[in-house]
Amino acid sequence: MEYVKRINFEEEKDFLNRIGDPKGKVILSIGNGNMAPFFENVIISDITFDKMLKTSGNKKIIDAHNIDFPDSSIDVIYGWQVIHHLNIDLFFPELKRVLKSGGKAVFIDNAYSPNWRIIRKIFPKHPDDPREDLKEEFLASKAEQYGLSNFYSRRYNLFAYLFHKFMRNILGISFTFSFLVKLDKFLSRYSIIRNNLRNMVWSVEK
Numbered sequence: 001m002e003y004v005k006r007i008n009f010e011e012e013k014d015f016l017n018r019i020g021d022p023k024g025k026v027i028l029s030i031g032n033g034n035m036a037p038f039f040e041n042v043i044i045s046d047i048t049f050d051k052m053l054k055t056s057g058n059k060k061i062i063d064a065h066n067i068d069f070p071d072s073s074i075d076v077i078y079g080w081q082v083i084h085h086l087n088i089d090l091f092f093p094e095l096k097r098v099l100k101s102g103g104k105a106v107f108i109d110n111a112y113s114p115n116w117r118i119i120r121k122i123f124p125k126h127p128d129d130p131r132e133d134l135k136e137e138f139l140a141s142k143a144e145q146y147g148l149s150n151f152y153s154r155r156y157n158l159f160a161y162l163f164h165k166f167m168r169n170i171l172g173i174s175f176t177f178s179f180l181v182k183l184d185k186f187l188s189r190y191s192i193i194r195n196n197l198r199n200m201v202w203s204v205e206k
Helices: 010-019 088-098 115-122 136-145 159-171 178-187
Strands: 027-029 042-046 058-061 074-080 099-110 149-156 199-205
Touching: 010 074, 010 099, 010 149, 010 178, 010 199, 074 088, 088 099, 088 136, 136 149, 136 199, 159 178
Parallel strands: 027 042, 027 074, 042 058, 074 099
Antiparallel strands: 099 199, 149 199
């Protein structure tokens, strides 16, 4: 996939597969202005330009609750650890409005598990840590409520996530070992691990 700038984790591969070939598509990134874009032809958006100063590509200030695009004008909307900042009841109607028929919205967020409330108290805090985690059932019900279809979700990473979080929050570097990703994939066959996998890829379609 030459148009992709990086693929590190299993969830990123799933994330990109859900989006598909971006060539010829209008793609909008929501709320990830401080991240390098996954694609060359993406529109980067955030609530202020300050968050987009170090990012290349087309840039636009956008309120995700009031997306400044015409109806049925976007092929793909994606976001990374952003949905927990939004009001779903305001965002989903806008999502449906601006997506073209058959368009997709694909996101990666932290998945809910009661055990993570304990882990959060152990690890030092980081500005990028989410305030709330998302439940698949909640997202699926909201998608149905607002007329979005084909809800999909899958969880990834436990030990790879913990190691990455430790390296980032303690040492200030973003790094992980590929063998931990493989270990998580192997152990995910067991429900005790599967129910505590941390990163969730989810998507909806119009």
